[in-house]
Amino acid sequence: MSEQNPTYDELLATCQRLEKQVAQSLKIQDELVKIRNLRDQDVKRQELIKSYVSEALEAGSKKEFGIITLEYFVQVFNEAKGALLEVNANTKSARLISTFGMDAVDCEEFNLETLDLDSIGREVSFLSENRTVYDYFACFKLVEGYVGPFFGNDGQLAGLIFVGQAAEDIQFFPSFERSNFANFYAMTQFAGMLFQNLKNQKKLRYEIDERKAIESALTKSQGKLVEIKNQLEEKVISRTIELEQSNVKLQNEIHVKEQYENQLLRQTTELKRSNQELREFASAVSHDLKAPLRNISTFSDLLRINYLDQLDQSGREYMNIVTKAVRHMGEVIDGLLTLSNVAAQPTPQTPVDMNRVLDNVVERMAPTIKEQQATVMILNKNIPQINGNHTQMERLFQNLLENALKFTREGVDPVIKIDARREEGDLVFSVEDNGIGIADEYRDKIFGLFQRLYTDELYEGTGIGLSICKKIVEHMGGEMWVDSVLDEGTTFYIKLPISE
Amino acid sequence: MLHFFSAHNELVNTTKAMSRCIGEALPTEDQQNACDVLMIHTTIGHDFPTLLSTARELCPNAEIVGCSCAGVIGYDGAHETMRAVAIMAIIADDPSEVIVSHTDQITGMSSYDQSRRMAEDMRERSSGVNMLYFLASGIDIACDRALEGIESVFGPETPIFGGTSSDNFKAITSFQFYGEEIYEHGALLIGFADPTLRVVMGVHHGSVPIGRGFKVTSCDNNRIYELDGQPAWHRLMDALGFPHDQHPGPCIPVAGIGERLSDELIDEYDNEHILRVIVKTEEDGSFYVPVSCQEGATIWLTKRDEELIFDGLRRMLNRLKTQIAVDEEVVAVFQADCAARGRAMFDQINKDEIISIMHDGVMQRPGTPWLGFYGYGEFCLLGGRNTFHNYTTSLFAIVRS
Known part of the structure; x- marks a missing residue:
């Protein structure tokens, strides 16, 4: 190219060269941008690696x-x-x-x-x-x-x-890029350290978890214990209150019971005293009455023996009335004495052979039975023993047999059946007759003292016999009742405990 | 009335990334169920099937649309890692206010017909569409023909905005999403029919031509066979000092070619040239550009001019702001940037500055929903006409009066 005046072709060639240089500089520009971007990326990488470390931790x-x-x-x-x-x-x-x-x-x-x-x-x-x-x-x-x-x-x-x-x-x-090796190496080393840290952490965490589990279990147990303790305390308090209330109630009951007992004691004492007095009174009366009655009887007998022929008909009748009255009086007094004696006897505990009792009674009553042409049948010959008083048992059945022989129907030969049967732990005796029977309205009265349904003219008696019977049975812890049909007969029942 | 919600992140676990995005944009289950359209942009490293199935699971009633890209842009800047995802969720008071149409077979030759078919399908379903968001494959579509296809139904007065998908600067293939389907030759048209909304746009690039240009001596539609009588690609590579078999991907940042604009558009565009990107070449030395070319036309290699980039961006934003009335509110911003304007052209500092200038210029309040992506091309009005651009930053402010 000419130094002074470049030709057109020279200028064109220069332009083309410059154009090419500019065009190719684009490549350099591109490379520069890439380099700057690599730098930017590297900065970003460092930030990411930092984030990685904190997050992976x-x-x-x-x-x-x-x-x-x-x-x-x-x-x-x-x-x-x-x-x-x-x-x-x-x-x-x-x-x-x-x-x-x-x-x-x-x-x-x-x-x-x-x-x-x-x-x-x-x-x-x-x-x-x-x-x-x-x-x-x-x-x-x-x-x-x-x-x-x-x-x-x-x-x-x-x-x-x-x-x-x-x-x-x-x-x-x-x-x-191979240039990334340094970053890759650094990040791998971080990963290694973090991994090791994780393993240590895991071990530590395991221990912490284990400890936490134990603590948790302990806390739970403690909680449970506290709960149980609280429940127990609540129960104790509740029971204490209940007990106190119960105690108060019991105290009251004891107090009431004591009052009752005292009252009962007083009543028992009073009753004993009253019974004693009654017995003493009965005994005294019986004895005191018996002495003048014996005089009356003696002197009336003397009077009848020595002076009967001097009396006229009326006098003799009066004399008979006196004699009879004296005898009746004597029987009444004997009955009362017997009754008071029954109550005075201690509760009988000796075994009594009831077969012998009944045989004795029937034997003793044999003259009367014969006189009245009565039949007495003891249906059970194998009666168990009972706890009681042998004498009183004989008196009981003798009274009943006398009653059956006394209240007989006109023209009907008396038939009396004595039986005994077991009923659970008891022995129930029955004395059945075919006598006059008892009207329903009197059935409750017959065991009363001096309760008589008939006059002496019809049927002699004192009105004490059945009272004595009932007293004897009750004194032995038994029961006595009657079942009767008027003009057909009467059955007396006696329930007594069997001696084991 | 339409409501917009956006979110983005760089989480590498795909399920977590999409779940967090949706969770941030639509915090309640009611909102997620009410979501009508979910727009997704993702870089190429994510597992797309997982990404879409997660989106479907969380937003069961939404029409899912989206595409792959070289980076996403949110309200805090650009994210160009291998796994970055951004979403814009749209909830409509009336479901007919937002309509989606799609195709899965759009290529250079079928661009007009497929776009027209999509537009017709949309028109049948809604007569109230007043603006269209267009997403398309960025590799082998004839974008000007696609715009004509849409305009043939909605008319040239209906604004079309959006961009084309991209990969990771490899220029191999890019992906489009519709529902849980993944396409390589797909396109999506989202029609907005909310009468309270309109779109205000701005577009700019800061590149200038170098040298005397190359004469197109042989071409057919968008395929250029020869420049200056030589195989076209070889001619360019010679100029750049690259071998003839150089793949176009790495050349994208440096091999942008410029075409002179008509005089009446130069002021508005703040540049005498509109740029074209080359993303596909053939063994015979021909290459494809995204718009039709005429034999006899002159094209130039271009280089970026930093001063023009920054000053021009401010001028563009000023023009854009003057279009927004005082009583109008910017309710959402869409952004389509050329992939080359990301890390391939700028370092982090420049990129952050460019994006912050845009944010400051458009956002009226912090947190305005913002969905941007780095693709292979942008659709934006120029001179009142729907136009396809390359190497630009294109902002679309959705304003409510």
């Missing part, structure tokens, strides 16, 4: 740690896929902790016996440049990627981090 499990770690690795290095393996250098085995973006179900466990661990090295390496590792971990199907080992406190291999791309990712994902 919070991981509560290996699984969680694996997820966080791989998510950060693929983000920091703009990769498609990733895998994290835990290596046990002692057992020469590896276990898959987590994967990102790929299915690695078929390769969860690795036996490292056949892998030369030295081939992994201690630095980050391209999978494609580390054929041993590449072939060994072919199941990840990464056609491009990097492997970063990390080590435990003992310096032994503790884990491996893979990131990379499968065939289908290559077209879109950027290629890994």
Whole structure:
């Protein structure tokens, strides 16, 4: 080109050269932008790595740690896929902790016996440049990627981090820059430290959890104990109140009972005294009456013997009346004495052979039975023993037999049946006659003292006999009642306890 | 009346990422059940089936639409990691206020017919649609023909805004979502029929042509065979110093080509050239551009001009703000940016500054729902006409009067 006046062609050539330089400078401009962007990306990576450390520190499990770690690795290095393996250098085995973006179900466990661990090295390496590792971990199907080992406190291999791309990712994902090795190495080391920390934490957490569980169990037990204690205290208080109330009630009842007992005692004492007085009175009366009666009887007998022929008809009749009255009076007094004696006897406890009692009574009454042409049948010849007083038992049945022989029907031969049967723990005697019977309205009266249904002219008597019978039975703890049909007969029943 | 809710995150676990997005945008189960349309943009690293099934599970009644992208933009900036996701949930008082139509077989030659069919389907279901959000495949669609297809039904006066899907700058394939279906040649049309709403748009790029340009000597619709009588792609690669077999993906940031605008649009566009991206090449050295080309046209390689980018963005925002009346409220913002305007063209500082300028310019209050993505192209009005753009930042403010 001419220095002074360049020709058109020279100018054109210069322009074309400049054009080309400008056009090609676009490439340089592009490279510069790329360099500046790499710088920007690096700054961002550092921030992400910092975030990774703080987030992974919070991981509560290996699984969680694996997820966080791989998510950060693929983000920091703009990769498609990733895998994290835990290596046990002692057992020469590896276990898959987590994967990102790929299915690695078929390769969860690795036996490292056949892998030369030295081939992994201690630095980050391209999978494609580390054929041993590449072939060994072919199941990840990464056609491009990097492997970063990390080590435990003992310096032994503790884990491996893979990131990379499968065939289908290559077209879109950027290629890994060797300049990233430093960041990858640094992040892998962080991952190793965090993983170790997690294991320590896990142990610590296990211990803490165990302790918490024990504390929780203790707290629960304590709570339960306190609950039981409170329940017991409540129960004690409740029972105490109930007891106090019960005590008050009992005190009142005792007080009332004492009052009753005192009253009863007083009444018993009064009754005893009254009975005693009555007995004394009866005895006194009987004896005091008997003495003048005996005089009357004696003198009336003397009068009848010595002066009967001097008396006229009326006088003799009067004399008979006196004699009769004296005898009746004597019988009444004897009856009263007997009655008071029954009450005065102690409660009988000696066994009494009732078969003998009845035989004695029938034998003693034989003249009267014969005189009245009566039939007396003892239907049960094997009567058990009872507790009682032999004499009183004979008096009881003699009275009843006398009654049956006394209240007979005109023209009817008396038939008297004596029977005994067991009824639970008792013995029930029956004395049945075919006499005149007792009207219903008098049935309750017959056991009353001096209760007589007929005049002496019809049937002689004192009105004391059945009272004595009932008294004897009750004194022995038994019962006595009557069943009768007028003009057909009467049956007296006596229930007495059997002697065991 | 339509209500908008947005959220985004960079969680790498796909289920967690979508669950958290929906949980943040629609905190209550009632809201999730009431969601009528769920728009999703996600970068390429997420597991799409899981992403969509999670969305379906949480928003059982929503029409799910979306696409893959090179990055998402939320109210706090851009997220261009391999796994970033953003959503815009729309709840309608009346379900007929938002209608979705879709196709799964849109390519260069069928762009007009498929778009027209979608538009007709939508028109049959609602007569009140007053603006259209259009998402389409970003690799091999003829976007100008697609716009014509939609306009043939709704008329050129109905504003169409949106963008095309992208991958991770690989220019291999991009994905569109409808329900739980994943398409590679899909397109989605979302019709808004809320009479209280209108859309206010702004578009800008900051690139300038370099050199004398290349003459298109052979082309057919959107496929350019030759530049300056040479295989088109080889010619460009020679100029850039790349080998002829260079894949177009890595060239996207540097191989944007410019086409001169008509004079009446230059002021509004703040630039003399509209840009085209090359995302697909053929072995014969031909390449595709997203719009039809004419033989004899001149195209230029372009380079970004930082001053024009920042100053022009402010001017664009000022123009946009003047379109919003004092009594109008910005209820949501959609943003479609060229993938090249992300990390491929800017470092973090520049990118953050650009986005913060946009936020400050449009958001009337903090937390305005915002859904943006880095795609391979943008649909935005220019000179009152629906136009397809590349390498731009395009803002769509939904305002309620």
